[in-house]
Amino acid sequence: MVLWISPMVGAVSIIPLAFAFIFIRKYNRRVKSLYAGVRKKLGNIGSFVQDRLAGILVTQSFGRRDHETEKFRENADHFYDSSVKASRLRNTYFPIVSVFGFINNVIMLGLGAWLIMNDSSLFSLGALLAYRGFWWRLQSPIRTIAQTSDILQRARAAATRIMELLDKPVSIKNESDARSLGSVNGAIDFNEVSFSYLQGKPILKQVSFSIKAGEFVAVAGGSGSGKSTLLNLIPRFYDVDSGSITIDGTQIKMVTLDSLRKKIGYVGQDHYLFDGTIWENLIYGDPAAAEEEIFSAAKKANAHDFILSLQNGYETQVGQNGVKLSGGQRQRLSLARAFLATPRILLLDEPTASVEPESEFLIHEAVLKRSRESGGTTVLVTHRIDLLRQAPRILFFDQGRLAADGAHHDLVEGCSAYAEAYLRWEVEEANQISVLR
Ligand SMILES: Nc1ncnc2c1ncn2[C@@H]1O[C@H](COP(=O)(O)OP(=O)(O)OP(=O)(O)O)[C@@H](O)[C@H]1O
Ligand SMILES: [Mg+2]
Known part of the structure; x- marks a missing residue:
């Protein structure tokens, strides 16, 4: 204009x-x-x-x-x-x-x-x-x-x-032709599995083993030998570099992540509880669970009695804004949460690493009992000597390699690395007990 x-x-x-x-x-x-x-x-x-x-x-x-x-x-x-x-x-x-x-x-x-x-x-x-x-x-x-x-x-x-x-690339994702994993018996197979977090630094080296459905297997080995890594590969928190992992003969790479993880219960050393009530935390994996199922899972995890002894019972607030629970109590709630989801495969990573002796005993008892009664597969990373002695089978790892596979008495005789490690764990535990006394 x-x-x-x-x-x-x-x-x-x-x-x-x-x-x-x-x-x-x-x-x-x-x-x-x-x-x-x-x-x-x-x-x-x-x-x-x-x-x-x-x-x-x-x-x-x-x-x-x-x-x-x-x-x-x-x-x-x-x-x-x-x-x-x-x-x-x-x-x-x-x-x-x-x-x-x-x-x-x-x-x-x-x-x-x-x-x-x-x-x-x-x-x-x-x-x-x-x-x-x-x-x-x-x-x-x-x-x-x-x-x-x-x-x-x-x-x-x-x-x-x-x-x-x-924009960060999603490295763990469903394959384009992934299908849903239906109900499983719980057999796990590692076939020549190798894995590294950083290129050129292998953590697991050509690991092969078969776990039958319903088996109870302990995984032991020195610190850094790759035990947690091994567990993390099963729910595909990481993908293998080479080789394959199958569940009931189906390659886990070929099924959807959700359907795979729904079949697996994972209890790590870090027993995280969300801000909310005990009840809300327990039903996290199964929001539609019935009251009896919740009580039953808590009983199996030896958590029911201590929950009832709290002033507000199952309505007790836990997590960031809630009451402080002991490490063992938190661990037992994590177990109950995993039990309630009734996974066919239960993976436990040193569940008693940082808990008091009373809780340790209760957790061991709960895990062994669940394994006997549920018929599900349990893979437990531990170097607690009483569990190793009781475990029907131990996978012993040394620097990322499966060094021995068998029951405790076989390994003590047949694998010098295991025998040495076992002696060390025995001394460590004896020292811990004497400190506690
Ligand atoms: N996220 C990661 N990124 C890079 N390296 C890792 C990662 N997690 C673990 N590692 C390395 O992989 C190796 C095996 O770790 P892993 O946690 O599997 O050992 P572990 O046998 O469970 O040991 P621990 O008994 O101490 O728990 C270690 O050398 C560790 O430093
Ligand atoms: Mg570990």
């Missing part, structure tokens, strides 16, 4: 606006990396706080409060510095964009007035008034463009952080 009223005044007064757009583009480029930095530093603060809160007892017990406060301050300072940098740039940007608008106004008024005063046919007082009206109307869109572009840059920095996470 301004060009139509007076092409010359219109063209000249539009020049600063063109500069304003070039400036906005330049600003966007610079502010983009600043906003990305602000987001990253905010993320650092978040993960620092989460990590240090989880380990607050360690911090307190080592008297490292001041050190952690200092580290938090460093993180906060980095965030503060980059936020101030971004704010400074933003606070120079908006006035500069306004200045371009102002220059546009000055040119239009100055040139217009000069043309009118010189009686030029190119411009009139009416046109000048019309221009003034347009200018006012133009101010608001220019400001909006500047503000929107700034908001977009901030949103882009936030979205980039989210996308970084979402």
Whole structure:
């Protein structure tokens, strides 16, 4: 419209606006990396706080409060510095964009007035008034463009952080032709399985064994020999590098993750309880479970009595905002949760590694009883000597290789590495018991 009223005044007064757009583009480029930095530093603060809160007892017990406060301050300072940098740039940007608008106004008024005063046919007082009206109307869109572009840059920095996470390749996923795993008996076969977390550093080396449906098998070996890794491969928390794992003869790679994991109960050393009641935690794997089933699972895991001894029984709040339970009690709840889901295959990773002797006995008893009564398969990582003696079969791992396979007395005689390790565990346990006494 301004060009139509007076092409010359219109063209000249539009020049600063063109500069304003070039400036906005330049600003966007610079502010983009600043906003990305602000987001990253905010993320650092978040993960620092989460990590240090989880380990607050360690911090307190080592008297490292001041050190952690200092580290938090460093993180906060980095965030503060980059936020101030971004704010400074933003606070120079908006006035500069306004200045371009102002220059546009000055040119239009100055040139217009000069043309009118010189009686030029190119411009009139009416046109000048019309221009003034347009200018006012133009101010608001220019400001909006500047503000929107700034908001977009901030949103882009936030979205980039989210996308970084979402774009991470999903390495464990269903094959395109994966089918659902139907009911299983629980036979597990490892066929020449090799696995490494990092290329060139094999953790499991050509491991082969067969576990019959309903068998109770203990897995033993030195620290770092690959026992937890072995368990993690069965529910496909990781995929094997070579070889294959089958359940009842079906390759686990060829079935859907959900259907596979539903058949497997996994109780690790970290017995996590969600924020909620004991009841809610127990039914996590089977929300439709009937009351008798829940009580029965809790009884089998030797948890029912201690639950009833709590003031609110099954309605007791546990987890982050709930009552503090002992390690053994938490472990027994984890067991009950796994029992209730009635998995055909139960994987247990050192379930008594950090529990008091009374709970240890109750957990061992619960696991052995469940194995006898349910008919399901149990694979238990342990180096507790009483369990090793009772286990009908032990898979002994040494540096990622299956070094021996058999009952305790066979291994003591036939595998010197096992005999040595067993002696070590015996001494360790004897020391632990004498400390407790
Ligand atoms: N997520 C991981 N990324 C890289 N390396 C790992 C990872 N988890 C375990 N490892 C390495 O793999 C090896 C075997 O670990 P694994 O946890 O299976 O041993 P383990 O026999 O269960 O030992 P422990 O008795 O101490 O529990 C170790 O050297 C360990 O450092
Ligand atoms: Mg382990």
